[in-house]
Amino acid sequence: MDKFMQIAIEEARAAQAAGNYPYGSVLVRGGAIIGIGRNHMNTHNDPTSHAEMEVIRAAGLQAASVVRQGHIRTTVVDVAAKWHADLIVVGSHGRKGVKRILLGSVSDYVARHAPCSVQIVRMRAK
Numbered sequence: 001m002d003k004f005m006q007i008a009i010e011e012a013r014a015a016q017a018a019g020n021y022p023y024g025s026v027l028v029r030g031g032a033i034i035g036i037g038r039n040h041m042n043t044h045n046d047p048t049s050h051a052e053m054e055v056i057r058a059a060g061l062q063a064a065s066v067v068r069q070g071h072i073r074t075t076v077v078d079v080a081a082k083w084h085a086d087l088i089v090v091g092s093h094g095r096k097g098v099k100r101i102l103l104g105s106v107s108d109y110v111a112r113h114a115p116c117s118v119q120i121v122r123m124r125a126k
Helices: 003-017 051-058 070-085 097-103 106-113
Strands: 022-029 032-038 087-094 116-120
Touching: 003 022, 003 032, 003 051, 003 070, 022 051, 032 051, 070 106, 087 106, 106 116
Parallel strands: 087 116
Antiparallel strands: 022 032
């Protein structure tokens, strides 16, 4: 395991020990750590205080997170257009076959319709 992953795991453990969900993040540029963050959703009573957002903020970069009601696919694309976003980062469960047909793919929809670049983060195969 590399040193950056180990630091992220330590942050996740610290988040869990504080009563939050166990997520930690490390942002690396050019082999150097520029930000470290952990989940603070419960202790800060902030649904946008995810580890990923915290690490971006710790690095001094701008990032925003919102909570909206609506169909996730179109809401993500509409908010990105309204904000003139540069990048959307969205997760993918990697569903295939019937599950994909029945549940659809938010990441595919966003990648095809977004007004900006989209990075799809895929879960590792089990």
